Amino acid sequence: MKRSIKSRISYFTVGVALITGIIISAISFLIYRHYDTYLLITQAETNTKYTTDYLNTRLSNIQNFVRWCQNNNEIINFTLDTTKSNTSLVAAYDHLSDEYKNTAEKDYIYRILIFKNNGKLIQVLDAAHADSMYLSEKAASIPFIQQALYTVDYDLSMGLIIDPYEHNKQTIILPLIRPIYNPYNADIIGIVMLEINASLFSDTFESSLSKGNSFFLTIDNHTYKYEGGLLSDVTSKEGYNFWNLELDTQYSPSRSDTSIRYGTNDEGAYVYYITQPMEQANCYVTQMIPAITYPQKTIPFFILLILILVVLMVGIIIAAYMNHIVTKPVINLQKRLEKVSNGDFTRDLSIESSDEFGLIGQRINNMAEDINLLITNRLAFEKERQDIEYQLLQSQINPHFLYNTLGSIKWMATVQNVPGIAKMTTALSRLLKSISKIENVNIPISLECSLLDDYFTIQKYRYGGSIEMKYEVEDTSLLDYSILRFTLQPIVENSIFHGIEPKETAGLITIRIFSPDHNKIQIDIIDNGIGMDSFTIDNLLKANTGCKSNFFKDLGISSVHKRLQYEFGSSYGLSFQSEVGKYTKTSILLPKILSETNVKGEIPSYDDINCR
Structure with missing residues (x-):
């Protein structure tokens, strides 16, 4: 019993509706939880990247200020000054103070110190820190300052420390220490020490923090947690060693330099750690977000x-x-x-x-x-x-042509007693034999030239030797390629009857065979006859043209052109170039197709062939 499509759809719909509800709950829950977690992580990743970029910009501006201090001429003159005069000191202080006031990050630059090797120094800081305004000339002898001079450029591995120059309060700073070099050699002639207030990080974290999340700052081997407006060192505390966690494989970060880790925090709750590297070496910003839970409600x-x-x-x-x-x-x-x-x-x-x-x-x-x-x-x-049609064509030899040929033979027999009659008879015999025996439509060019030469031999005697024909072959191997039978004869006949004969002078027909490119063959038939005007050329290929062959009925120039295009395609066939009173050139364009016919022909007068 055959069921229609409509009934099959109805039965299947009822069955699917009954079983779908059984399995859909678990699948929908898993999909929702995965998508919700993905959105949470993506938002946190974007937030962490924004926070990191903001800190990078701030620190880059501060580092540029330190470079200015290293290369400022007034400061260098101060460090090079060995006199007891304070002129260079005052000039350096003025320039440093002005640059400090114009620095965009001045609110986070706690203190700037310029030390000379002889112990003299310049200090610029906010007036609120007046209790540490006056420093001893031994201030530059603090051990970590000397160690920092020979570290990598702008190395922050010292981490956050308590300001060593404070007496009444403990301010957390990030020191940035770089040497001042003698412009004439590589000697260190001074020190630039800049104290970055830790509020740079805490203020940034506070503006980016979401409820339930936490920020961590990692500087080399030190990890600091932002909590309650302060940064506290949690490097050695249990539950904060998230660097040992394996990377999460379920959720891939959108940026190649971002890492996502999954584990527990200090309270044992499951969390994600999204870490983004800073531009400074071995510095990272990490945001901790809680994993999504689904309570009963x-x-x-x-x-x-x-x-x-x-x-x-x-x-x-x-x-x-x-x-x-x-x-x-x-x-x-x-x-x-x-x-x-x-x-x-x-x-x-x-x-x-x-x-x-x-x-x-x-x-x-x-x-x-x-x-x-x-x-x-x-x-x-x-x-x-x-x-x-082709067999009929072969059998339709014009009786008038045979009559004229036999008349020529008779005339030769009367006037001459030797070779002319034999040559004309032999040529006619070969031509008739070729017409009746060769059945292939496509023949080698060499065989087509042999047929043409037999035809031309007859015409040459008919015109008393006043016409000549020669061959110019670029490469004799081209003679092995295929051409349609009786392609050349109508064109040569047209050159004789309509080009050379009306001129009433000796005529020359040149057959030029060459290859214009690697997959085509071109045969040019050039006569020095009366030529043609453009109107005659335009009408030459029309079906009703009067240029018919005397040798074959209804086989004219237009027929040859149509046969070539029918056999090889519309891009092949005949084209013409002529100048009235000088010449006519008929070009035949053929594809390079090797002939499969075993019968080969010869051009009898190979001595006359000009191989180029």
């Missing part, structure tokens, strides 16, 4: 979500099944019709079945086979028609 929300997803899934499955039994067969039928239109008429069993679409597919296959049979029969008919 969210259950009604998920029930509603599950119901929506159930309906959606049922619709998707019905659509998929409809696609399978309706849309897909229609697409297959369309593809099959496209193949038929492109010439593929083979039977495609994949579109045949017992339903309505299968019956349509069966009819399409039957139609394709009928079209294929019709085309095959038509091609066979056309081939047979061409063969018959």
